[in-house]
Amino acid sequence: MGFHNKSSDGITQEREEATIGDENQPRALLDRSQIFETQNWWIWIFISSGLVVTGRVLSTLLLNFYFIQTGRDVCDDPKQFKGTWLMSMVQNAAFPFTAFLLLLWRSLFSNHRETLSSSSSYSSSSCSSFGKLFLLYISLGVLFAAYSQLYAIGRTHCVFFFWIFTTQLIFTSIFTAIINKHKFNRWIILSIILSGVATGITSSDDAYYPCEGEGWKMSYGAWCAFFGTLAFSLSLCIMQLGFQKVIPNSESKVSAVLMMQTNASVIATFICLVGLFVSREFKDIKEDFETFKHGKPLYVLSLIGLSLAWQVMSLGLVGLVCLASSLFSNVVSFCATPLANILVVLAFQFMDDDIEWFKGGALLAGILGFSSYVYSLHKSIKKKEMESQ
Template structure:
C-alpha cells in the first residue's frame, strides 16, 4: 500500500500547481511591490501592448474628430450665450458607444465558461453583487461628471492653460492610488510619473478647434472645471483598480480561475450605462437636442459628415476606454494615467498635420514632449521588466 501511494503524492500535487493559475499568481512577485494585493494578474506583455495601442489610437482619433467637429460648426461665431453649447453632448460621446463592447464581452464570457471544470458554486454574498452594483453606479457618475467638466473647461480657457491644469491628474492619481489601492512606489515609477508630468506640461503649445476668443474666456470657471475634471479622472482610475482588486480578482480566486479580460468589458459596460443615462438627462435638461439639429443643418461638410464625426467619436472613445481600463487591469491605475498623458504630444502633432489652428506648428516644446513621453514609458516598462525577471 505504501508503494502504491508514494507515486500519487509525488506527482499529483505538482500537476495541480501547474494547472491552477491562481497559485502562479500568488507565487509571482510581479506587481506586488506596487500593490498590496497578491490576487492581481501578473504583467502580461501582449495585453499591455495591445492596451497601449488602443489608448493611442482611440485618443488620437477621438481628439482629431473633436477638433474637426468644432472647426466645422463655426464655433468662433457663437456669442456668450452659446459659450458651453454641446458640453453634455461631448460627455455623452465618451460613453454612449458602450453597446459595441457587448459582443467581445459575450465572446470572452463564453470562452471562460467552456474552460471551466467543475467549479465550486458561488453565492451572491461571496461576489458582493450589491456592493459591486453601487460601485459601478459611482464610477458611472464620475465618468459623466468628468466628461462634462473637461468639455466645459476647454471652452472656457485657452487650451494651453487647460492642459497645464489638467496635467494635475498625475499628482492626484499617485495620491489616490497610495490610499485607495495601497500601491507602493519605487524610484522607476516615480521617475516615470515625473517625466509624464513634464510631458503633459510641455503640450501647452497645442491648439484646439473649440478654443474660446478673449471675450469668451472665463478663467475662474474654466480653471475650476479643468482641475475637478483632472481630480475626477484620477479618482475614476483608482476606483476601477479597486473594483479589480477587491471584487473581481477575489471572485476569480473563489472559482480558482485566472482573471479574464472580460472583466474590463464588464466594468466599462455597466459604468458607461450609468454615465450615458446621466449625460442624456443632462443633455435634455440643457436643451442641447435642439443644438444638435441646428449643428447638423449648419455643418460645413454636410449632414452625412456630421453623423460620421459623431459616430466616429463614440467608437474611438470606446477604443480608448478599453485601453485605459485594460492597463488598470494588467498593471495599475498609475501606468494607465501615465500612458494617457504621454499620448498628448502625439495628438498635438497630429492636430498640426491635419489642421491649421492659429498657425500652429511643430515647435521645440512638442519635440521635447515626445522625447520625455518616450522616456516616461521606458522608465515604467524597465521596472515592469525587472519585476518579471524577479518573478521568473
C-alpha cells in the same frame, strides 16, 4: 568491503539524482507556465497601451474636426459655450460596442467549467457580491459622467484647461498611494515627470481656444477642469480597488474589463442624456446638424467615430488598470498626448514651424516616460520570479 561501500554510495547518489530529477520536473513545468503567463501578460499590456494610443489620437483628431466644422473654433461664435452635455454623452455612448465584444468573448473563449465556478462563487454570497458590484458600477458611472461633463465645460470655458488637465497625473499618484497602497520607485517618479512634461509642452495645440476676456466663465471653467481631474483620477483608483477587492477571481480579466467598461458607460450615458434634456441643449443638435460644413451624413459619422474612439481609449485604460495599476494607465494616456497633438498640428496646420523642436521633444519625453514605467514593471516581475524560485 570496498566494493560494497562504493556501490552503496553509488546507489545513494543515484537515488539523490532521481529525487532531484523528480523535484525538478514539476518545477520546470511550473517555470514554463510562469514564463507563458508573463509573456501573455506583456502581450495584453501592449495591446491595452495600443488601444489607449489609438483612441487618444483618433478622438483628438475627430474632436478638432468637429469643432472646426461646427464653427466652434471661432472665438466670438455664439455656439462656443454650447454642446457640453452632447460631448459628455458621446464620450460614453458607445457602450453597445463593448457589450458586443463581451458577448463575443464569452461565446468564443469561456468554457463550461469557468461558468460553473463563477456561478457557484456568486451563489455562495450572491447578495453581498451583487451589492458590491452594483455600488462599484454606480460609482464609476457617476464619476464617468461627472468628469466627462466637467472636462467639456473646462475645455470650452477656460484658456488654461490643458495646464489644469496636466495635474491629473499628480492627483492619480496621490489617490493611488492612499487608496491602492501603490509603491513608488525612481523609475515610476521619472515616468510621471516625463509624461507630465510631454503633455504640458504640446497641450495648447488644439482647434478650440476660448476667448480670454470672458471673466466669470473663465473662473467657472477652471474650477470645472480642476474637479474633472479629481473625478477622473478617483475613477481610475476605484477601478483598481474594484479589480482587487470586488470582481471575483473566477472571472477572466478580459470579461471583467469589458463588463466594467460597459456597465459604467451605460450609467454615465443615462446621466448625460438626462442632463442633455434638462438643460435643453438637445435643441442645439438640430442647428449643428443643419450647419455642419461637410454635410449632415458626415456630422453623424463624426459623432459616431468620436464616440467609438473614446470608448476604445477607455477600454485600454480600464485594461491597464486591471493588468498593472491606475497610475500606469494614466501615464500611458499622457504619453500618447504628444503624438495626438502632433498629428492634429499636421492635419489642421494650427501652429507655425518655429517651435517644431518642442513637439519632437515632447514626443521623446512621452516615449521615455512610457519606457521608464515599463522598465519598472519589468524589474518588479523579475523580483517576484526570483522570490517564487
